[in-house]
Amino acid sequence: MKKIIASLLTALSLSAFASGGGVAWDRFPTEKMSDLASLQNGAKIFANYCLNCHSAAFHRYNRLQEIGLSKEQIKDNLMFTTDKVGEQMKAAIDAKEAKAWFGATPPDLTLVARSRADGSKGTGADYLYTLWRSYYRDETKATGWDNLVFPSIGMPHVLWELQGERKPMFEERMSHGKPEHVFSGKWEVVKAGKLSAQEYDNAVGDLVAYLTWMAEPQAKQRFNLGVGVMLFLLVFSVFAWRLNAAYWKDVK
Known part of the structure; x- marks a missing residue:
């Protein structure tokens, strides 16, 4: 409850x-x-x-x-x-x-x-x-x-209940000429959790x-599909490049 x-x-x-x-x-x-x-x-x-x-x-x-x-x-x-x-x-x-x-x-x-x-x-x-x-x-x-x-x-x-209770630790720093309390990145455990x-x-x-x-x-499937499409386009570009070269080889 x-x-x-x-x-x-x-x-x-x-x-x-x-x-x-x-x-x-x-x-x-x-x-x-x-x-x-x-x-x-x-x-x-x-x-x-x-x-x-x-x-x-x-x-x-x-x-x-x-x-x-x-x-x-x-x-x-x-x-x-x-x-x-x-x-x-x-x-x-x-x-x-x-x-x-x-x-x-x-x-x-x-x-x-x-x-x-x-x-x-x-x-x-x-x-x-x-x-x-x-x-x-x-x-x-x-x-x-x-x-x-x-x-x-x-x-x-x-x-x-899982985390318990903590207290943030602050430190004093100067900001624009004035003291300012900034979070130090450390915590003090007040009460342990589970x-x-x-x-x-x-x-x-x-x-x-x-x-x-x-x-x-569907993010993973979308990513895998995108990789597949890019690989297909890469392979297709090689064939298109060679086909283009073959088509225009006799044109001077």
Whole structure:
């Protein structure tokens, strides 16, 4: 029940996934995109911690078979709002009730990994990977949490039981002749979570990998098709070049 209540608070702000903040984005471990175990674990985390409030209405449960899950595994471990594998991945909370309770409908997350890219900072995957690893406890905020990537974020830290509580460490630097507190890149552990720091980073990487895959399931096939087309054009260019030479060889 505590986890559900915490998840419901994600509806408080539609801007929870908006890009922003002044800290540099960490690089998402892209090798996870080719690891089926990572994608499957990411789908499990998404279903347990995100799908309570956020839908992925442009994605269907049966597509999870493309990352190696059987229909039985999907039904037994990932489906909480329907018993039909062909249904869309909709939130457990009713959208109209959420809007009435919190004043805003929780945003759909189907394309969130594609929509948060910033050319000067990184990809949408980099943003999400950094966001979920930058929460810290702040009792002055309505949710009790804040985030270095998105200051005054409206979404609470729904993965806090896994990560625990941390405190960012700042150092004083001079900026334009004035002292300024800047994040040092180090954290102080206040309360340990269920996972170690490395295990938590790995779990977040799995979640982001799944969100990235969900945003474009055909990305790998599209890339492979593109490589095939380029190779075909390369071979065709050789034949066209020789044909052209043969056609004009007697022309003076």
